[in-house]
Amino acid sequence: MRTGIATVCLSGTLKEKMQACAIAGFDGIEIFEQDLVTSPHSPEEVRKMAADLGLGLDLYQPFRDFDGVTPELLKANLKRAEAKFNLMERLGMDTILVCSNVATATIDDDELRASQLAELAELAGDHGVEVAYEALAWGKYVNDYEHAYRLVEMVDHPNLGTCLDSFHILSRDWDTAPIEQINAEKIFFVQVADAPKLSMDVLSWSRHYRVFPGEGQFELAKFMGHVVRAGYTGPVSLEVFNDVFRQSDTERTAVDAMRSLIWLEEQSAKWLASTAVETGTETAAGNGSASRRRYPMELATLPKVNEPAGFNFAEVKADDTAQLEKLLGQLGFEFEGRHRTKDVQLWTMGQARVIINEQAASHSEPAIAALGFDVDSPVIASARAQQLKAPVVARKVQADEEVFQGISAPDSTEIFLCQGSPDGTAAWTHEFGEGLEHSAAQRNAVIDHVNLAQPWQHFDEAVLFYTSALALEPQPFAEVPSPSGLVRSQVMETSNGAVRLVLNLAPAQQSQETARKTYQEHIAFAVDDLVATARSARDRGLEFLQIPANYYEDLDARFDLQPDFLATLMELNLLYDRDANGEFLHFYTATVGSVFFEMVERRGNYDGYGAPNAPVRHAVQYDSLHRV
Structure with a gap:
């Protein structure tokens, strides 16, 4: 073409x-x-x-x-x-x-x-x-x-x-x-x-x-x-x-x-192939098998890849990691140790893995720097991304260390394509030294979704990048009210919801670098029992995002919750949503640098993100940021 x-x-x-x-x-x-x-x-x-x-x-x-x-x-x-x-x-x-x-x-x-x-x-x-x-x-x-x-x-x-x-x-x-x-x-x-x-x-x-x-x-x-x-x-x-x-x-x-x-x-080649099958217009090849009809315009195709199976890890980069380490520990993450050759830490909760990277950190405060995704064939997936003009990200490795296939997203987040494992483990974790003794708590925890801020110049570019390079499907976008104005939110996800990426449009007056440093982003972790997780985190001194009482009055009016349950939500600063398919409980931490964390529990077949609660979160964060 x-x-x-x-x-x-x-x-x-x-x-x-x-x-x-x-x-x-x-x-x-x-x-x-x-x-x-x-x-x-x-x-x-x-x-x-x-x-x-x-x-x-x-x-x-x-x-x-x-x-x-x-x-x-x-x-x-x-x-x-x-x-x-x-x-x-x-x-x-x-x-x-x-x-x-x-x-x-x-x-x-x-x-x-x-x-x-x-x-x-x-x-x-x-x-x-x-x-x-x-x-x-x-x-x-x-x-x-x-x-x-x-x-x-x-x-x-x-x-x-x-x-x-x-x-x-x-x-x-x-x-x-x-x-x-x-x-x-x-x-x-x-x-x-x-x-x-x-x-x-x-x-x-x-x-x-x-x-x-x-x-x-x-x-x-x-x-x-x-x-x-x-x-x-x-x-x-x-x-x-x-x-x-x-x-x-x-x-x-x-x-x-x-x-x-x-x-x-x-996509046009795929459409032609699919409609040829539907209409029976495929031609017979010499060996009796069906082949695609040829047209004067030849359409090239890319290496075929399946959608990611899940998140492999999330990485936060910072100069001073003390607050970040404290926050992860309060949430219940366990320290796995430091990398044997790099200035990098690994923290885990079940299958949720967070890397803290102190190598040549360009941000004085913590910021999301990279995401790892489990894919069938990292080399093929990387080849596809490169044909789609994605810049290559290389990381130095030594003998017997995992070689990650990396590309750069439009907002400069580094994307690593990792070899997935049926049991959810990651082979590269053996490169870290021994950490704390592990507990059995929350062993089923996973990264539920990641919310990334996008510079206004490259929002549409990001949608195409994640669609074409990672096979994520864009969902209908939403506009969420906040004290700073409407925030445009675009969900990108796999068909089964194993990978959920939320792209938020950063304020237009900010440059790309400014947006990455000051516009808040977060990583959400899914657990089996959010109430128990919240109580344990509180006992470890976690500072929750403080939810106003007015929210709970409105919540009770909308859902007519049991008094004891409502009282538990208020006690632990938990937020709640419900639809025809299930329920959603979640809470947020305070922000460290430009990063905060969210803990969620999905009950039944709830497939959303607690969208009615987003304006509350934005308002509380805005108040915290501007409080004198």
Whole structure:
């Protein structure tokens, strides 16, 4: 699949955008007209830069408001078009995007539109240019891709085809199946963009809230599957208008964009394979077995991996670890000892493992630095992540020490892919010396979920990263009220809930480093008996997050709890939630640095996170942070 991206997706100058696209590995680019107009480089210089960078110049865009106009305006539009065709010759470009008219169309007549597009196509042919006509979702008279293609057929000129844009099609809920009936030779260009499902006017939605594939909710694999079945072989190019992307680091955004196309290519191949089986369109191979039907556009796939089986460990890094050690001990974690060659400690409670890392700690106070996940094959999982442009994280090891496959997440959290064990043990723990004598208490404890703060520039990037590299599925996002404003919360989890990762959007005014140091994150541990755990922790001097009495009055009104049970919750600062499937008990510790811990107990089939209690936690933490 030939990959492309529109320069409008990125921040920076045209030169910076082109360099970033080349570094990310794109085959070609679309030049957005404003980027060229504002560039100090001549068209000839831009052409040479592209050649030097190995980038194709695939599309010049956009040419607006051409069709459905009066004869006088048509004359002016053709003059304007010829100037652009001359410019494209200097650039060495041969395809231009022409949008259906939004502002100047006054005549709703397909015969007139076709005749005007025919004149444009004839003029384009004189300059060796092909015109890709696109139906804008908000076009005045033409807003449907099938309507646009009918006009192309009416004109029947070799220099006029159509452009299929996933946003303009999927935002209007147009059926994508008819794409397969379009003559592939008349599909001159394909643009893709994802988006969250929003209730707003489609123009504002398009101009501000598009995202890269895998970061929204559109059925892009299905869209691309129909495009492939139609026989299209040209570029698949990203056209994403997004306020955040236009403010973010150029190279990083380009890499995220490339990751999204790699992911989309794989998902489209999967869709084609699954629908071929459903419809019985697989072809018989020579040996009698079924094989996938081949299409003119070949879609590459990635190494296949299963979703993680669970958390292997969580790591907190700090200069001064005394408070952290005290807190884990009060919760009931047992010290397993120090690593034999590294300045690292291991603390465990059942199968929940926490590493305290004092090596070259860059934070003066504790902060979550790494997460380990149990996977079937760490090497294959790492190879997949690297093909998805994930940076590699290497750690020094000595003989007879576990070699972790590591990658870096968008928020700089290090992700380690570990060899899972059926009994939940971890082979690397033998590298630690003897610690305290173990008790049998809470031997079934596990890491339930981890909550990570995400810098505002990279929230969507993080969603795609964990979806594509770790096979976690994004759940519907929520917005939680707090004294600092609404906190956007995105749950990423495996199908069985063995891995639950919660991504919270950090305040926009903070930089990435500031967010990681000051925005609170936490690790939650699941135990069998939370009340007993809380009583033991209290006896060991644990400082609980103090829950206001008003919360318990409201809780009683909502659930009509037994008085003794309610009294226990109040006594131990426990929070409670209940749904049709079960109950949820949890408590929080005070914060150390930017980290706090949560202990939870899931009863029945409760599958949530105590969401109604989140505003209470945010308010109490805010009060503690700002208390004089």
